[in-house]
Amino acid sequence: MTDKESPQVEGTTREPDSLEQHFPGILTPDEREGFDGYLVAPDKLTEFATRLRDEFGYDYLSSVTGVDYLPDEVMEVVYHAYRIEGGPALVFKTQVPRADPVVPSLVGVWPGADFQEREAWDLLGIRFTGHPNLRRILMWEGFEGHPLRKDWHEAYFEEDAKPFANRWPEGDVYRIEDKIPFGKNVQYPSEFTPEGWIPEGDEGLYAGLGQISNDGDGSSLKTDQLVVNLGPQHPSTHGVFRMVVTLDGETVTDLKPVMGYLHRNHEKIGERNTYIMNMPYTDRLDYLSSMSNNFGYALAVEKLMDIQPPERAEYIRVIMAELTRIVSHLWAIGFLLNDLGAFFTPALYAINERELILDVFEAVSGSRMMCNYFRFGGLARDLPPGTLQTIRELIFERLPRRVDELDIYLTENEIVRSRCIGVGVLSPEKAVAFSAAGPVLRASGIPYDVRRAEPYGIYDRFDFEVAVRYGGDVYDRYLVRLQEIRESIRIVQQAVDDIPEGEIQTGKPIFQVRVPAGEAYGRVENPKGELGFYVVSNGKPNPWRYHIRAPSFINLTALAEMCKGHKVADVVAILGSIDIILGEVDR
Amino acid sequence: MYGVGLVKGMGVTIKHFVNTYVDDLRWFGRRYYNPEAFAVRQSPQAQGIFTVQYPEEKLIMPEEFRYIPFLIYDELEDGTRQDRCTSCGICAKVCPPQCIWIVRSDDPETGRPIPEPSEFFIDIDICMNCGLCSEYCPFEAIRMDHDYEISTYDRFSENIYNKEKLDKPASFYAAVRPLNYAIDEAAIAEKVAKKAAKEAARKQRQAEKDRKTDE
Numbered sequence: 095m096t097d098k099e100s101p102q103v104e105g106t107t108r109e110p111d112s113l114e115q116h117f118p119g120i121l122t123p124d125e126r127e128g129f130d131g132y133l134v135a136p137d138k139l140t141e142f143a144t145r146l147r148d149e150f151g152y153d154y155l156s157s158v159t160g161v162d163y164l165p166d167e168v169m170e171v172v173y174h175a176y177r178i179e180g181g182p183a184l185v186f187k188t189q190v191p192r193a194d195p196v197v198p199s200l201v202g203v204w205p206g207a208d209f210q211e212r213e214a215w216d217l218l219g220i221r222f223t224g225h226p227n228l229r230r231i232l233m234w235e236g237f238e239g240h241p242l243r244k245d246w247h248e249a250y251f252e253e254d255a256k257p258f259a260n261r262w263p264e265g266d267v268y269r270i271e272d273k274i275p276f277g278k279n280v281q282y283p284s285e286f287t288p289e290g291w292i293p294e295g296d297e298g299l300y301a302g303l304g305q306i307s308n309d310g311d312g313s314s315l316k317t318d319q320l321v322v323n324l325g326p327q328h329p330s331t332h333g334v335f336r337m338v339v340t341l342d343g344e345t346v347t348d349l350k351p352v353m354g355y356l357h358r359n360h361e362k363i364g365e366r367n368t369y370i371m372n373m374p375y376t377d378r379l380d381y382l383s384s385m386s387n388n389f390g391y392a393l394a395v396e397k398l399m400d401i402q403p404p405e406r407a408e409y410i411r412v413i414m415a416e417l418t419r420i421v422s423h424l425w426a427i428g429f430l431l432n433d434l435g436a437f438f439t440p441a442l443y444a445i446n447e448r449e450l451i452l453d454v455f456e457a458v459s460g461s462r463m464m465c466n467y468f469r470f471g472g473l474a475r476d477l478p479p480g481t482l483q484t485i486r487e488l489i490f491e492r493l494p495r496r497v498d499e500l501d502i503y504l505t506e507n508e509i510v511r512s513r514c515i516g517v518g519v520l521s522p523e524k525a526v527a528f529s530a531a532g533p534v535l536r537a538s539g540i541p542y543d544v545r546r547a548e549p550y551g552i553y554d555r556f557d558f559e560v561a562v563r564y565g566g567d568v569y570d571r572y573l574v575r576l577q578e579i580r581e582s583i584r585i586v587q588q589a590v591d592d593i594p595e596g597e598i599q600t601g602k603p604i605f606q607v608r609v610p611a612g613e614a615y616g617r618v619e620n621p622k623g624e625l626g627f628y629v630v631s632n633g634k635p636n637p638w639r640y641h642i643r644a645p646s647f648i649n650l651t652a653l654a655e656m657c658k659g660h661k662v663a664d665v666v667a668i669l670g671s672i673d674i675i676l677g678e679v680d681r
Numbered sequence: 682m683y684g685v686g687l688v689k690g691m692g693v694t695i696k697h698f699v700n701t702y703v704d705d706l707r708w709f710g711r712r713y714y715n716p717e718a719f720a721v722r723q724s725p726q727a728q729g730i731f732t733v734q735y736p737e738e739k740l741i742m743p744e745e746f747r748y749i750p751f752l753i754y755d756e757l758e759d760g761t762r763q764d765r766c767t768s769c770g771i772c773a774k775v776c777p778p779q780c781i782w783i784v785r786s787d788d789p790e791t792g793r794p795i796p797e798p799s800e801f802f803i804d805i806d807i808c809m810n811c812g813l814c815s816e817y818c819p820f821e822a823i824r825m826d827h828d829y830e831i832s833t834y835d836r837f838s839e840n841i842y843n844k845e846k847l848d849k850p851a852s853f854y855a856a857v858r859p860l861n862y863a864i865d866e867a868a869i870a871e872k873v874a875k876k877a878a879k880e881a882a883r884k885q886r887q888a889e890k891d892r893k894t895d896e
């Protein structure tokens with residue numbers, strides 16, 4: 095595995111030796127079996143990162159996460175940095191003692207690290223010194239412990255790894271509520287009483303907001319700063335999501351997103367599960383695009399297992415992933431119009447077409463949304479008879495017409511234009527710095543698409559354009575999505591024409607796959623942006639670490655930047671244009 | 682000119698509005714509650730709104746549609762039921778939310794396990810309908826159902842399905858999922874043939890051995 099990957103690393107850094115020579119004493123190659131990249135001393139991390147960005151062009155920090163190596167008493171922080179021109183990742187890690195994990199924050203170098211470092215602090219307890227606002231992000235303030243640590247157990251804890259022993263052969267059926275009744279199923283810190291609790295987390299939240307003062311100097315009125323909470327229960331937020339905004343009149347001066355209301359610690363569940371069990375769970379991340387979620391996870395585990403799916407499976411994968419993109423973008427466009435106040439008529443026109451694609455998914459995988467269709471080294475089953483014909487009818491006849499209709503319907507509409515053009519502008523530099531991905535990044539003039547930058551599957555065989563726009567506003571994000579639907583249609587047209595007959599699974603389907611020890615990062619261009627799965631295996635049936643780089647979550651880092659200076663009503667439109675899915679934001 | 686985009690957009694809305702009536706005329710007013718029209722209304726040829734008048738109209742489930750699993754038993758000629766399940770436990774091991782509980786049967790005399798379950802529970806509150814149990818079952822014994830109308834008044838007493846509730850005859854399976862049933866039957870036939878061939882080979886070898894010893 096290491097041998098196979100090393101030419102890629104050569105490609106990124108030109109000569110790997112030179113990188114080590116550039117950073118003598120700072121950098122050592124990660125020589126663990128199946129691992130990749132470099133180890134950096136924590137005290138030299140900021141220096142290394144700054145020079146990596148400025149001298150070597152790694153300007154895009156994709157993923158930051160921690161791994162708890164409990165047996166070694168080590169806490170590791172893993173960074174994946176990319177060049178925005180394309181190419182594979184540069185992976186670097188820093189190791190700190192588990193008892194006192196302190197790592198310098200890289201928010202100053204890559205502002206996109208902001209939420210990800212907060213997540214690592216929240217779930218793993220890694221302290222990032224110099225982080226401007228290191229508070230919990232998914233759990234509530236006052237929560238005891240850091241749940242992703244290997245020695246942390248939840249209230250309904252049964253065992254460290256599935257399958258649980260009491261299911262078979264002596265099935266001991268009981269409801270967990272009977273064993274741990276309601277009221278005793280939550281752990282509080284010893285001095286904590288739920289009744290007497292004042293949410294001090296919000297104090298910290300409000301204190302972190304930018305302050306304005308305008309006492310009125312004679313030329314203008316004296317105004318007070320107003321803090322408004324949009325959400326968590328708010329129809330514009332597409333779920334349970336909260337934005338705290340400070341207002342000067344009606345103009346937004348600062349904004350902080352608050353999330354985690356839907357948090358279920360997907361990653362902890364994933365580390366309890368066996369590899370195959372995680373597949374249906376990935377459906378529930380971005381539940382509008384379950385097929386592409388499957389794709390990313392399958393890629394990561396296939397990298398670890400070093401297997402390739404057969405040709406036919408590769409084609410079906412691409413067809414399904416692109417249909418998913420059409421579904422997701424139709425939904426995003428429809429609901430952007432909802433957010434602008436065009437209540438449900440445009441949304442339903444879009445959903446109308448989506449429904450037909452979901453019928454295809456249902457026929458193929460058995461479920462409209464929770465598809466669970468990909469397997470390691472192939473697919474769950476072949477396309478049922480007649481499905482390819484339905485896809486052809488959709489993709490050659492109906493959908494191109496309907497997308498044109500949507501275009502006529504919305505693009506030139508004066509209300510849409512005046513609400514969207516120039517609103518929520520994100521400059522290209524800021525978009526890269528904030529690690530924005532997907533349509534948000536491409537609407538800001540950065541033609542970065544994982545399908546092109548680092549082709550996976552068989553995407554290098556298809557002829558398609560990377561949709562790009564240069565205004566960086568809400569309107570351009572809409573246009574990028576519309577263009578991407580067209581490009582996806584083009585890809586599926588090519589794929590259904592070329593699809594070969596044959597097997598759809600490499601080897602026999604096995605329910606307990608053997609995954610060699612090592613790490614892998616599988617990333618795909620999800621409709622929302624780059625979706626990455628960082629999986630660490632220690633050779634056991636369950637992954638040691640299972641991390642998700644969630645595009646909706648990380649795209650929110652740039653939300654405050656986009657909203658500043660706009661009106662409250664525009665915040666809703668801007669959020670709609672990022673197109674978040676709370677299942678993925680909160681995980 | 683300002684407003685042209687708006688007018689064009691309204692044109693699309695009007696087209697959508699009229700389309701439904703045009704479609705209704707095409708079916709001579711029998712657009713609803715008509716299986717033939719319904720099939721077109723749910724296909725890529727659909728025109729106008731395609732609302733399903735549930736529960737009078739119901740979507741046709743594709744073969745692969747999966748909901749709560751069921752267990753299959755074969756009806757033998759003498760009328761007894763024979764479970765296909767051998768309580769090997771693979772479904773319980775692969776189940777992502779761990780909602781399957783199986784009690785393996787033991788021979789009362791020898792105490793050794795015999796291949797049939799004495800109890801089989803699925804907590805359908807927890808079941809996520811992923812279908813992995815049916816996918817990896819080596820004995821074609823657990824398959825996914827099409828019945829999605831399973832709401833109950835009491836989740837505590839009614840939502841843990843026991844073996845009695847899960848058991849369905851093979852004929853039911855053939856009715857719900859005919860294509861999958863055919864595939865399974867072929868697989869079973871192949872297994873039986875293989876077993877018979879093995880048995881025959883063993884017997885032949887035995888016979889040869891006997892003959893040799895006789896000589």
